[in-house]
Amino acid sequence: MLRSRLTKSEQEAILALPAQEVRTAAHRDIVRPGHCSTFSTxxxxxxxxxxxxxxxxHRQITALHIVGDFCDLHSVVxxxxxxxxxxLTDSVVRQVPHEALRDLVKSSxxxxxxxxxxxVVDSSVLAKWAxxxxxRSAKSRLAHLLCEMGLRFEQAGLSTDSDFDFPITQSQIADVLGVTPVHLNRTMQALRQDGLLVTNGSRFRLPDQPRLCRIAQFDPAYLLLHKPPND
Amino acid sequence: MLRSRLTKSEQEAILALPAQEVRTAAHRDIVRPGHCSTFSTxxxxxxxxxxxxxxxxHRQITALHIVGDFCDLHSVVxxxxxxxxxxLTDSVVRQVPHEALRDLVKSSxxxxxxxxxxxVVDSSVLAKWAxxxxxRSAKSRLAHLLCEMGLRFEQAGLSTDSDFDFPITQSQIADVLGVTPVHLNRTMQALRQDGLLVTNGSRFRLPDQPRLCRIAQFDPAYLLLHKPPND
DNA sequence: CGTGACCTTGATGTTAGTCAACGAATGTGG
DNA sequence: CCACATTCGTTGACTAACATCAAGGTCACG
Incomplete structure (x- = not known):
């Protein structure tokens, strides 16, 4: 779950944190901008x-979070x-009070x-995205996003990196890439015509990943998947 | 220096850290991409x-650091x-070994x-920039950058927020804004014609800040200047 | 008196935004 | 089961923003 090595007892301490489980429909704002949050999600x-x-x-999406991600841990500090x-979809999240997280942090x-x-890893992903x-062109950005999400879904054990379920609308992808929905639609068609993308509903298949990675100039190092020890 | 409240002894512990002072000319790479760093700067x-x-x-600049900034503290973890x-200019930096930083972090x-x-504050600035x-248009981004740097220079006690020394070339600004140097040049001229910018060498003056902030949609909240306590 | 770094300008091409409309799929209430 | 609205994807025509290429101009410096 977290991208670091922890002992069993430390892992248990995190899992034992008090939390409120919340279900939300798709397209709802979970945290509104400009407030002060009291929990992490x-x-x-x-x-x-x-x-x-x-x-x-207009919105610019600055991070996508999938199952297992702690998405606003930074709000603790x-x-x-x-x-x-x-x-982006119907979702279930656990809201963990900052208070509990701060107590845990002080104890360990x-x-x-x-x-x-x-x-910091989130920040590294964000820097790459900036x-x-x-x-980069919209086409290269889209290719990069697909490579990244494929790898992250695979790492999370949800699918393979070249065939995954990505339940997101074209408008939402446009908000990630920083383009209009119309232009995103055309960019997706371009990738399809190049034989680099096949979609079926929310199923994304990447038939020629090596070429897609070249277009994207995708180097997964920034995702820091090798999980080195902390010290 | 840091954006948090610390006790005297904690501040002294940070200032007492071992470090190597290094002078570099302008336009030199201090840290090369794709390596593993052993110190923070x-x-x-x-x-x-x-x-x-x-x-x-081609380069995209993802962060600018001025006097007093700890620019790659994230590399500790x-x-x-x-x-x-x-x-970007002739500079002097102190390189603090990660080892010493990790020891300090464990003790306090x-x-x-x-x-x-x-x-996390750096990451917040980066998110705003992404x-x-x-x-945003190049003009709005340039306006935003000028508002931000003015405020940061003022906070650092170097100048006022509407008249500051910013020793950076147009090509470097272009690398921040994600445009070509040619287009940046024209964008600066547009701000000058609007009476929003006066430059003289590396001196930047912002004659009509309220209007500049409106163009930039600049809200300084993301810089987190009010320094709330840690807990 | 070159030379190089930086800024500036003009002409032209490409990428992406805007506006407007339409089709397919889904859901809803009568 | 049908009319209706809604959301999403798609298309076309047109415009604006920005890139590219190429050339000069200025100034500091050796």
């Missing part, structure tokens, strides 16, 4: 996005939310480091 | 940028560098939280 089922909203209402969180330096590390938004 | 003088590099050599760091939970918090790259 663990995704139990579904797909959850962190976003930033502009004055005109910085509870002020400039961002918001929305459910190893867990503090593991939490810190987890937020670079994609600034310097 | 504190900016003593100058301007330092974190960047991500594409296969074609994740030493693998997908990114690089370059000096408050410092661990302060360090964690610092990396949103700008995805959803």
């Amino acid at each position: 663990l995704v139990v089922d579904g797909l959850v996005a962190r976003f930033d909203q502009l004055a005109n209402g 910085v509870p002020e939310t400039g961002w918001g969180m929305e459910s 330096p190893a867990i503090a480091l593991a939490f810190w590390r987890d937020t 670079s994609a938004l600034g310097r | 504190l900016v003593v003088d100058g301007l330092v940028a974190r960047f991500d590099q594409l296969a074609n050599g 994740v030493p693998e560098t997908g990114w690089g760091m370059e000096s 939970p408050a410092i661990a939280l302060a360090f964690w918090r610092d990396t 949103s700008a790259l995805g959803r």
Whole structure:
């Protein structure tokens, strides 16, 4: 679950944290921007996005979180939310009070480091994405997103990296890539015509991953999957 | 220096950390992408940028660091560098060994939280920037950058927020905004014609900040300047 | 008096946004 | 079972933003 090595007892301490389980329908705002949050959110089922909203209402999704992700652990040390969180699908989340997390962190330096590390990995993914938004074409960004999500779904044990269920609308993908829904639609068609993408409902298949990775210039190092020890 | 409240003795412990002071000329890579770093970098003088590099050599700057910033504290918990760091001007930095930082973090939970918090603030700035790259025009992004840097220079006690020394080339700003140098040049001219920017060498003056902030949709909340206590 | 780094300008091509409309699938209430 | 609305994907015509290519201009520096 977390991207660090912990002892059994430390793992148990995290799992034993008090939490409120919440079910939400798709397209609901779980955390509204501009407030102060009192809990962190663990995704139990579904797909959850962190976003930033502009004055005109347009959204830029800055992170996608799948089953098992602790999506706003950073709010433990910085509870002020400039961002918001929305459910992209019907979802189930566990809300863990900051108070409990802070107590745990004080009692165990190893867990503090593991939490810190987890937020840094999120930040590493975000940096890679910022670079994609600034310097790549929509087609390359879409390819990159597909490569990343495939790998993350596989790592989470949900599917293979080249054939996965990704229940997201084209408008939502557009909010990730920073393009309009119309342009995303055309970009997806371009990948389909190149024989790099086959979709069927929410099922995504990537028939030629090596070529897709080349277009995306995808190097999975930034996801930090090898989980080195903390010290 | 750090964006958290610490006791005197904690502050002294940080300042007493062993470090190697290094001087670098402008336009040098301080940390090369794709390695494993063994120290974190504190900016003593100058301007330092974190960047991500594409296969074609193009760079996207993902963070700017001014005097007093600890620019890669995150590498304490994740030493693998997908990114690089370059000096934008002649600079002086202090390189603090990760080993010493990890020892300090283990001995003091408050410092661990302060360090964690610092990396989360960087991440908050990055999220705002990703949103700008995805959803705003070059003009709005430039306005946003100017508002942010003005405020940060002021907070660091270097100048006022509407008249500051920002020793950076147009090509480097272009690498921040994710545009070409040619287009950045034209974007700056547009701000000048609107009476929103006056430059003289590396001196930037913002004659009409309220209007500039409106164009930028600048809300400084994401910089988390009010420094709430850690717990 | 070159030379190189940086800024500026013009012409032209490409990428992506905007506006508007339509079709397919799904759900809902009568 | 049918009319209706809603959401989502798709398409076409047109426009705006930005990239690319190429060339000069300025200034500091050796």
